[in-house]
Amino acid sequence: MKFKRIACAFLFSGPLGLGLIAQAHADQLQDVMARKELVCGVYADVVPFSYPDPKTRALVGMDVDLCNALAKEMGLKPTLKPLSVEARISEVKMGRVDLVIANLAYTKTRGEQIEFSNAYYSTKEVLLVKKADAAKTLADFEGKRISAAKGSTSEQSIYMSVKNGAAVTFQDSGSAYLALQQNKVSGFVTNLMTAIQYSQETKGTPGELAILREPMALEPIGAGMRKGEPAFAAAVNKGLMAMDASGEFDKIWNRWLGPDTRYGITRSDKIAPLSELKFQPMP
Template identity: 35%
Template sequence: MKFLCIAVAASAMLLTNMSAASADQLDTIKSAGKIVCGLTVVQPFAYNDSQTREMVGFEVDLCKILAADLKVKMEYKVVSADTRVPELVQGRVDVLDALMSYTKERAKIIDFSNEYIEDGFYFIVHKDSSVTKVEELSDKRISVAKGSLYQVAAERKFPDADVIAFDDGPLAFLAMQQGKVDATVQRSAAAVGLQLRSAAGSPEIRLLDPPLLVQGSGFGVRKGEHRFRDYLNGLLDRLESSGQAQQLWDKWLGKDSDYKLTRNYKVGKPLTE
């Protein structure tokens, strides 16, 4: 009888684990009544408003749109560039809404939706720097955000350079401003924002052409969650066709923002490396 009870208990545990493992995340989110978005702090995509002390930004609004569409409560968790994927895989967030650019290596671990943002990553120097061409950085000091896609890209492009990783993009940018490195790599939108918020008298910046790379970012979901991924792709298509995607762009990056950037991509475009 004792062994029968143990066997029954073991079978029940196995069935429970199998059920949890096979649970559809989209249904799980709806049942829980909330979705937890993983956000990386990069202005204007996600940052704390100095007046309201609330998290705001392009990706924050995108998460709100997602939650409203699912008819669930929106929550968020701040994740760094190098912890984004582990936080998702380990179930501490439901979806990454955190400037996740596609790479083949990442795609082995998580799945990606189509893109909702596209931007160029540039080498950036002081306006009065003697560096005028990207190639001149081949043996220089370059700051990057730790765990970012462009850290790997910079190291591959310039194996003889001293590529120094900081905890986040703003710290990497500050290192360039302070002359601790010769250049930094940043998204063009993030770089413009950091410059706009720099203290009076801070050195002006210059972006070197061509960009190190141009990449789109999409939602990151756990591997195998195809129904959730397909739902997200459908949502992105609806945002583009309804004009809501343009409104989101104009608010944070376009004509209604301090950035005045032009959108040259279509939301819902498939991501490629």
């Protein structure tokens, strides 16, 4: 009996045993297709990407539509899981979501931790300031306190673009914005769409804000996935490219960010692999 136990232990500690263990775990694509469900991590409340509809309380937004369209393209049922900004990477790594579509910008650090899909658009991180400071440059904010959402590329851009900039971080963009309105910071870094929203909402008020013309950073946005799952990543990229070719991505873009929306952004880039883009990745 003792001999048999030793032999069994040897069998599963050798190459054959490792092979059997590997086969016992289906890859992510097989798992997703078996349960016929795609679990997407999205923002809990960030307009216009994913936020509760005021009437129905159901999540709506650009990233919600992207998750739904991608799931349909892959023949799966979409399931949305609301996430905080800082939880996006950890939820993917721990397998609690299949992928994250939450305005996730590529950085070197994130690229080491998770896999990125093809970039479906590129955006800017910008500095939102009081209207009186609109004509200033980034150099004028040297050593100043600047707010941002914790764990975001907005936070990282402060260290990259403002000399001796002191990042003051908050759990969400709304709190970071409020810090600027309460004069606790000299500026607030966020993505271009959110900055446009806040500048429009404050126009004509005593707390009117403006977007500094000099951008903090340029960054490609993609879906985040676990590393070591090439079949799943290929399926996601295939779905995204099909959405681009069919015009479905254009419809989603125009619905949330296009010329007839408050953001007025005309889409000019096609979905493409990160390797084909010219950009300086953030750390």
